[in-house]
Amino acid sequence: MVYSDELMRLATTAEIKAKKQFEEIDERAFKNQVKVMNAFRDNKIKAEHFASTSGYGYNDAGREAIEALYASVFECQAALVRHSIVSGTQALTIGLFGLLRPGDTLLCVTGKPYDTLEEVIGLQGQPGNGSLKDFGVNYRETSLTEDGRFDTDAIISAIDDTTKVIYIQKSRGYCNRPTLRNEDIGVLVKAVKAEKSDLFVMVDNCYGEFCELHEPTYYGADLAVGSLIKNPGGGMAESGGYLAGSKRAVELCAYRLTAPGIGGETGATLGQNKSIIKGLFYAPHTTAQALKTAVFAASLFEEMQLDSSPRSDETRYDIIQTLTFSDEQPLISFCEGIQSGSPIDSFVTPVPWDMPGYQDEVIMAAGTFTQGASIELSADAPIRAPFTVYIQGGLTYESGKIGILSAAQRVLDQRSGK
Numbered sequence: 001m002v003y004s005d006e007l008m009r010l011a012t013t014a015e016i017k018a019k020k021q022f023e024e025i026d027e028r029a030f031k032n033q034v035k036v037m038n039a040f041r042d043n044k045i046k047a048e049h050f051a052s053t054s055g056y057g058y059n060d061a062g063r064e065a066i067e068a069l070y071a072s073v074f075e076c077q078a079a080l081v082r083h084s085i086v087s088g089t090q091a092l093t094i095g096l097f098g099l100l101r102p103g104d105t106l107l108c109v110t111g112k113p114y115d116t117l118e119e120v121i122g123l124q125g126q127p128g129n130g131s132l133k134d135f136g137v138n139y140r141e142t143s144l145t146e147d148g149r150f151d152t153d154a155i156i157s158a159i160d161d162t163t164k165v166i167y168i169q170k171s172r173g174y175c176n177r178p179t180l181r182n183e184d185i186g187v188l189v190k191a192v193k194a195e196k197s198d199l200f201v202m203v204d205n206c207y208g209e210f211c212e213l214h215e216p217t218y219y220g221a222d223l224a225v226g227s228l229i230k231n232p233g234g235g236m237a238e239s240g241g242y243l244a245g246s247k248r249a250v251e252l253c254a255y256r257l258t259a260p261g262i263g264g265e266t267g268a269t270l271g272q273n274k275s276i277i278k279g280l281f282y283a284p285h286t287t288a289q290a291l292k293t294a295v296f297a298a299s300l301f302e303e304m305q306l307d308s309s310p311r312s313d314e315t316r317y318d319i320i321q322t323l324t325f326s327d328e329q330p331l332i333s334f335c336e337g338i339q340s341g342s343p344i345d346s347f348v349t350p351v352p353w354d355m356p357g358y359q360d361e362v363i364m365a366a367g368t369f370t371q372g373a374s375i376e377l378s379a380d381a382p383i384r385a386p387f388t389v390y391i392q393g394g395l396t397y398e399s400g401k402i403g404i405l406s407a408a409q410r411v412l413d414q415r416s417g418k
């Protein structure tokens with residue numbers, strides 16, 4: 001890889017300007033590592049927990065230890081953590097179908113939910129496919145305020161007798177809006193529970209884990225849900241998802257995952273325990289590497305006068321960095337640059353395609369060890385205006401920086417007509 005002198009000059013300045021943010025990120029990673037190490041000690045994690053089970057997987061001590069570990073780290077009563085959950089979307093689907101019943105209303109308070117959830121809820125897709133709507137679950141939505149905060153008055157007045165789940169998407173997803181802070185989620189939890197005490201508050205926590213000192217469950221959310229090929233898997237978990245929260249909420253989700261009456265007591269782990277445990281051990285550090293990569297990217301894009309968010313000096317509540325182009329072509333070049341600066345499949349050219357669950361074509365650059373892992377450096381964009389690319393991950397700051405430089409070089413080359 002060859003970077004121009006111009007790019008290296010910009011990169012040096014960008015890195016110097018990012019120093020203070022890097023220090024804060026390292027400090028938070030240390031505090032989160034303390035939390036994780038304490039959880040390992042409290043739950044007496046030992047080599048036997050790495051053992052594999054098959055069949056029903058009864059009495060899988062490792063599986064039970066993993067779920068206790070997650071409950072400790074998320075500072076809540078219980079967790080369901082399974083390598084067999086195929087994605088974040090499936091984990092969220094288990095949460096929604098676990099908590100909601102016919103006649104209930106799901107109230108999403110962060111505007112339009114993440115693209116893949118639309119078919120789950122029944123806002124898109126074929127009637128009869130088994131969406132919440134097919135099962136008689138109603139849907140309502142309130143938007144965030146113009147400055148990206150909860151519209152508490154609108155939320156409270158949208159709650160009625162049928163409201164069962166208040167749904168919060170913490171991270172921006174494929175939207176240009178700020179990511180929510182867990183403390184602010186806590187304030188909303190109090191307000192909605194004062195209005196109706198038997199509600200469940202469920203948080204799509206994807207990309208948010210370990211960016212702050214406490215997870216949404218610490219602040220009273222009944223359920224936090226995410227993917228193991230994002231932050232909490234630490235780049236080690238081969239696949240999976242988690243749901244962490246109150247005993248009752250997690251139990252209902254376990255009944256949905258397996259069968260009522262069986263719940264979380266079964267599930268062979270097929271040799272995946274060690275990578276999940278090791279991944280959680282790495283997660284605070286790996287998330288910090290991704291955060292530093294994002295801050296470096298923001299700082300560099302600022303030097304390049306590109307339209308990017310969040311700013312390099314802003315406190316972050318997830319690992320996403322966005323970059324908006326005026327049209328499709330530079331966006332595709334940028335993604336090609338990320339791909340070429342990746343350890344795996346660096347020779348491949350990413351192209352937009354009709355990904356299942358998404359309404360627009362999506363381009364995804366991810367030269368990753370684990371297929372589609374977005375805790376590894378990746379960039380993706382739905383092909384629609386505004387032409388925004390979502391950048392996240394970086395297993396190590398050094399490799400993340402290399403990927404960002406490769407993409408930035410493509411943008412500079414294109415500007416100078418190369």
Ligand SMILES: *Cc1c(COP(=O)(O)O)cnc(C)c1O
Nearest residue numbers: 087088089114171173204206227
């Ligand atoms: C990644 C993500 C999901 C789930 O995506 P999968 O690709 O199914 O793992 C849901 N919500 C948000 C905000 C996400 O970032």
